Each structure stands twice: as C-alpha cells, then as structure tokens.
Amino acid sequence: MIFDEIYEKLSETIPPEEFKKHLSKADLITIFGLDKYVKPKSCVVELGTGSGTSAIMMALSWVASNIIIYSIDNGNTDGAKKLIKNLGLNSSIKLIQGNTREVDFNNPIDVLHVDGDSRYAAVIQDLIKWCPLVKSGGLILFHNYNSTNLGIVKAVDEWLSENAGSHISVKSTYKVVIKE
C-alpha cells in the first residue's frame, strides 16, 4: 500500500481529530518511510499504546515484513483494542497491559518505539530497561523529540551520548537511531 491509501484507511477507522492528538502526518510519514529498515519477522516493541494509532501505522506500513508488535500501556486501551480488531490486525499487534518499567519481557527487539511516560526520569528508566534489549542494527524510534517535550529530549540526548548509533534523518518529531 502507498502512504495515501494507509492514511485514508486510518482516517476511515480513527477520527483524524483523535489520531492527530497523538501523531502528526509527518510522524506517520516517518513511520511509513522506515519500512526499508525493517527486517522480515521483526519483533517490534512499543512503549505507550494510547489510541493505537502508531501501532496500527507500523502494522500497516511494514505489513510486508510480517512483524509482530508488542504494545505496552498501563492505561485504558479499549479503544485501541477495538480498532485493531476491526482492522483485522489481531495477529500482528499484541497489547500488553502494564507499566513499561515492570513488564517482564526479555526477547531481543528489532524495533523499539518509545512513546510512553514523557517525564524525564520516566524516559530514563524506560531507556535503561528497554534499549539494551534492542539488537545491534535494530531501530529505536524516539517519539515527541521536540522543544515541547524537553524531558524527552534531555533523556534521549543523555542516552545517545553514552550509546553508539547512527541517525536516520527524518522531518518529524521523531529521533530515529540505528543501534550499533
């Protein structure tokens, strides 16, 4: 599917005013454009399911790669659950209810989507727990890396200063890194 088809499908399923609260069109384009970096059968972990928009976008954009997304949230994800079911994505998106700092998950990760608690100390804890599980050559997508989320920027910059990776240049609120 091309981006416009996915965007239309998303807009028919999720009211745009709802998903725009979470992801801008530029963010969605970024996810779509990363398909060439996503290896077949990738294990994707998302911190922060929320409305389900980003998980659904990853599933639709990277469909050819046959990925499984484990998306974690400690809040109410009934809306996301319903959308995922309606779109027939139950086999590719698995929702995990729990605190990202407490969920027991030890499998190697190919793609990590960081979009949970945005407070500095919480982001630091998430990065300490989850980034070591990302394989060398795996992708880390830091969402909301911008001037309105300085806690995220500070935590991510600290992590980047201590961990090697190459950056993929994108035009959105994402910071995207290939872990070394």
Ligand SMILES: C[S@@+](CC[C@H](N)C(=O)[O-])C[C@H]1O[C@@H](n2cnc3c(N)ncnc32)[C@H](O)[C@@H]1O
């Ligand atoms: C920015 S929203 C995620 C947006 C989502 N990716 C989307 O597409 O709608 C952040 C989410 O992180 C969740 N969250 C915050 N702190 C958390 C924690 N410690 N553990 C798990 N989820 C958390 C919130 O409940 C919220 O749904």
